[in-house]
Amino acid sequence: MKMLKKAAAAMLALTAALSMTLCVWGAEKKTAYTFTTDKVQIAVGAEAKPVLDSLGEAKESKTLTNCANSGKDKVYLYENFDIYTTQNEKKATIIQSVVLKTDKAATEEGVKLGQTPKEVKAAYPNAVESYGLYTVTLGNSRIIIDCGMKNDKVVDISYEYYVAK
Numbered sequence: 001m002k003m004l005k006k007a008a009a010a011m012l013a014l015t016a017a018l019s020m021t022l023c024v025w026g027a028e029k030k031t032a033y034t035f036t037t038d039k040v041q042i043a044v045g046a047e048a049k050p051v052l053d054s055l056g057e058a059k060e061s062k063t064l065t066n067c068a069n070s071g072k073d074k075v076y077l078y079e080n081f082d083i084y085t086t087q088n089e090k091k092a093t094i095i096q097s098v099v100l101k102t103d104k105a106a107t108e109e110g111v112k113l114g115q116t117p118k119e120v121k122a123a124y125p126n127a128v129e130s131y132g133l134y135t136v137t138l139g140n141s142r143i144i145i146d147c148g149m150k151n152d153k154v155v156d157i158s159y160e161y162y163v164a165k
């Protein structure tokens with residue numbers, strides 16, 4: 001009987017270990033920072049058209065002056081955020097940056113305008129701080145959080161497409 005209990009305990013332990021391994025193996029590792037609004041996930045560096053189509057018409061759009069791209073850069077203004085597009089080296093229109101404009105928009109980690117540097121550091125413990133700017137990088141994405149000249153509250157949040165050199 002003792003032998004049977006030991007075998008059952010060993011089998012239970014093996015099953016638990018195997019299921020934990022499969023759970024970890026099946027979990028996707030995050031490769032970039034993304035902004036999500038109304039179930040639309042926005043990744044900087046991604047092709048712009050599918051994202052813009054999913055979001056629907058912007059309140060306003062403007063062509064930006066950029067001598068390098070002959071006027072192909074644009075900004076699309078939405079209620080709580082703006083999307084800036086540009087052309088990449090393959091001449092595809094991509095999302096260059098997303099700028100959060102109100103406290104109704106937040107990063108996936110919960111940071112929004114008006115929060116404190118302490119809250120930024122809690123959400124992004126690896127953020128690099130310089131003169132009130134907190135920067136985190138993941139893959140080809142970077143989030144820059146500006147806590148103002150006094151470094152007392154978040155005044156600007158932007159997702160930037162970043163190409164490591």
